[in-house]
Amino acid sequence: MKYYIFAASILLCVSCSSKKESSETAEVAKETSSQVRLITLDPGHFHAALVQKTGYPQVSNDVYVYAPQGDDLQEHLNKIEAYNSREDNPTQWNEIVYAGEDYLQKMLADAKGNVMVTAGNNGKKTAYIHQTLSAGINVLADKPMAIDKENFEVLKECFDIAQQKGVMLYDIMTERYEISTMMQKELSLIPSVYGTQLSGSQKDPAVVKESVHHFFKTVSGKPLKRPMWFFDVEQEGDGIVDVTTHLVDLVQWECFPEQIIDYHKDIEMLDANRWTTAMSAAQFKEVTGSDVFPPYLQKDITNNVLNVYSNGDIHYKIKGIHAKVSVVWNYTFPKGGGDTHYSIMKGSKANLIIRQGAEQGYKPSLYIEAVKGIDLTVYEKDLQEAMVNIADKYPGMKLNKLTSSTWQLEIPANYHVGHEAHFGQVTANFLQYLQEGKLPSWEVPNMLAKYYVTTQALEIAKGKK
CATH class of the missing domain: 3.30.360.10 (Dihydrodipicolinate Reductase; domain 2)
Structure with a gap:
């Protein structure tokens, strides 16, 4: 794997071992307008890496990562490197990383990918989803997408935005x-x-x-x-x-x-x-x-x-x-x-x-x-x-x-x-929905229903003395 860290307009190239160099991969992979290009935003939870534990034929090996500098980012990159360097069926991911405090703004301005994967700090996640959808980018989100009644209201807006922009919001229901x-x-x-x-x-x-x-x-x-x-x-x-x-x-x-x-x-x-x-x-x-x-x-x-x-x-x-x-x-x-x-x-x-x-x-x-x-x-x-x-x-x-x-x-x-x-099975299913251009009619209302249940339950539980 080869990944790049952009910060304060300085390009730092850090090379890691892999079965193939990213330059070779780039020569083989031909970008098309229909190819899925992943963005990983602020990967603070290991579920973000598990989406990439396997490769997908319709997904580019280049993955654009935007995050603040720190242990969360490094732990994520370490896991991707482990998948790339394993003996059995290694992946070929090429992580292109921007690390800086303005990571969210940079992601939105760059618009490098068409599917944003988010798994990390849940207090920030609903806002991440809202801004990403507003930029016309699909979102594959780890659960939960809302952790309180205020974020549930924002999540409802998110699904409205997704419909207006013609993009999808889907959560990772592995079970x-x-x-x-x-x-x-x-x-x-x-x-x-x-x-x-x-x-x-x-x-x-x-x-x-x-x-x-x-x-x-x-x-x-x-x-x-x-x-x-x-x-x-x-x-x-x-x-x-x-x-x-x-x-x-x-x-x-x-x-x-x-x-x-x-x-x-x-x-x-x-x-x-x-x-x-x-x-x-x-x-x-x-x-x-x-x-x-x-x-x-x-x-x-x-x-x-x-x-x-x-x-x-x-x-x-x-x-x-x-x-x-x-x-x-x-x-x-x-x-x-x-x-x-x-x-x-x-x-x-x-x-x-x-x-x-x-x-x-x-x-x-x-x-x-x-x-x-x-x-x-x-x-x-x-x-x-x-x-x-x-x-x-x-x-x-x-x-x-x-x-x-x-x-x-x-x-x-x-x-x-x-x-x-x-995680690979959920992602493959989501990619099929992207190809078809729509989610099943029941998915969006049922996502709203389950987050209504969880966030209302929190209100009831916290209201007890």
Whole structure:
């Protein structure tokens, strides 16, 4: 990889090792008006790099990066260099970097690309999106695109601007590509297997999704260094508006596939809560590299312990269905573990449950549990018949009967591509939308619906004493 740093009208060329020199790449790659040219803006989160963990035939290898100087930028470039220099299927990215305090203005003035990727400080993100769309540039944004009700209002303007400018705004919903979730959705759409969707109640929701994450983890095989601002909810956002974005999205995507959700009439907020995860100074140093807490975190420190509002739950109704989503952040995961997901969808014939605990080896596993009172002989026959069609669409899928009323879906290993690979799948899908010139009709209203849920939940939770 070769990347260039522009600052104060001075050009500094820094050469890095790669399988091919960028000059060779430039000779081979012929720019066309239809070629996608990426811009990366202020990459403060590792998700920005994961978009580039793979290459795309319709995307130029030249990527224009605009950011302030600092560790966030260097960490991003290090990850791209690792992808370029790996032995197995290396990428050929050529990062052309402008580093300076006027990075946003410079990006808008240069207009070097036609798709801006943003993953970083969430307190700045909505404004980044607004200005980029106003300049007529498409945006592929990491979640969340809004972390409070004020930014939600700006986000609504963003979608109006995108429509006026003829460009697209799309957020990176990786969890739609997790195979156990995909199969949960598939089975829920088969009446002979799932029956009809139950409505549930606030005490017994019909759809529950829970996610457990960890501050200290590995990414692309290396310990993740997080920026200090990540632990400031004014910059990163509360947990209730961050990871829950995925969970709210999945409720909509699974329960109401390709249906428009109008948050004005289809969403009823019921309750929400938030609470903190404690982090010692030693833990903070381990995950950030800093010996001291920065001034902006002092408001959240008691007895030299940082308390991060990273946890929360949301209770709401969507088109009459009671749903609950929750997120918990621990410092690090147990041995052999990682981030985990739990999900249950309750139908009139069966519950579809995803578990990912120690019993499952911390790998997501999907279970079909027939409800009490149904004829199990008939049900098993219907389930086996449904699996014939499932196996045609997803070769290798089969059932493992655990009890008279419980089955586990055995998913071949090749379908478990991993969280990092999902970023490439989302990006490839977005590129297809760009080629087609439009998003599906339900995507924009449903993005608005999920950010309405998360930002309204924060208001409810913060309003409690």
